[in-house]
Amino acid sequence: MKPESAEPGDATEALVLRRISYGETDLxxxxxxxxxxxxxxxxxxxKRSRRRFPSGFPSFALLEIHVGPPGRGEALRPILDAVVVRPHLRLPRDLPCYAAAGLLVEVAREAxxxxxxxxxxxxxxxxxxxxLDAGPFAWGELLAAELRLLAPxxxxxxxxxxxxxxxxxPPRRAACFDVARGGVICRRCGGADRTLDGAAREQMLAALAPVGELEPxxxxxxxxxxxxxxAHRVMVAFLEHHLGRRFRSARLLEQVAASR
Ligand SMILES: [Zn+2]
Structure with a gap:
């Protein structure tokens, strides 16, 4: 017989993508x-247990969790326990970083x-x-993060x-970008209605390059x-088109970035 271990189930690092209240106390x-x-x-x-779970399962915190197998006939696995490994407490106090983190989570939810x-x-x-928790916010870093998330x-x-x-x-040259087709189109092939700045395009390529190939x-x-x-606006249009969803955090990020 298997002993009653304090930490049964599968252990894994986890990040909360969405939280839905269920009844009075469950999530x-x-x-x-x-x-x-x-x-x-x-x-x-x-919502009651402080011993097995971090309070409210905070957004953006890196968690270590134990989960049981999916129950018969239903897809939900039970979470047996969870602890916060990295709380990322600064994020909610820095609006651009907070909106950027929200956008990455929204994208991850779909992708x-x-x-x-x-x-x-x-x-x-x-x-x-x-x-992002360390800050400060930078468009180049957000673009790089989005590309590194999407590449695998x-x-x-x-x-x-x-x-x-x-x-x-050619390196560092601006290029036409077709959102629906998902990439750059040269002028000989008809171009496209959006443009990616040359330096921004180079920075995006560097984020994706294997170590040592392009200087990030x-x-x-x-x-x-x-x-x-x-370039980030083009990226959001690309993501929204291909993932079939409007990202609320992208709108928030535009607002808070404009008011900086
Ligand atoms: Zn072409």
Whole structure:
């Protein structure tokens, strides 16, 4: 017989993607996890228990959880216990960083496949939240975080060469970007109605390049925020088109970034 261990079930790092109140005291949670992929869980008495669960399952905190197997005939796994590994308490006090973190979580909710482990995408999300918690906000870093999150999931836009004829875009040259087709289109192939600034495009490519291939910009404030902000608008349009959802945090980020 199996002994009653204090920590049974599968252990994994996790981030809360969505929280839904269920009854008086329970929570249904959608989680990104490192080992189990995106999973839906049930936390019984989560609003009462302070011993087994962190209070309210805080947004953006890196958690270590134990989950049981999915129950028969239903998809929800029970969460057996959870602890906060990195609380990221500064995030809610810095509005641009907070909105950016919200956007990454919204994107992860749509992009992470269910019950399929994607440890690289999970690490990219966890690292990005950790960096945003340290601040300050920078468009270049947010773009890099989005691309690193999407790359392992096969969802990055084409940035280096024309989608239609495969002609490479010269380094640091601006390029037309077709949101619906998901990448750059050269002028010979008809171009597109949006433009990606050359330096911003280079910075985005560097974020995706294997170590040592392209020099990624050092993390920190944007050298020139305007073109990176414009490139981020293109990125949001691309994401909303391909993931089929409007991202509320993207609107919030536009508002708080404009009022800075
Ligand atoms: Zn072309």
């Amino acid at each position: 249904v949670l959608q989680l990104a996890t490192r080992r189990l992929g995106r999973i839906a869980c049930f936390a019984r008495a989560a 992470f496949p269910e019950e399929q482990p994607e440890p690289r995408a999970f690490d990219a999300l966890a690292d990005a939240l950790h960096r 999931l096969g969802l990055v836009p084409r940035l280096g060469s024309c989608l239609s004829c495969d002609a490479p875009v 910009p050092p993390p920190g404030p944007d050298a020139d925020p305007r073109p990176l902000h414009d």
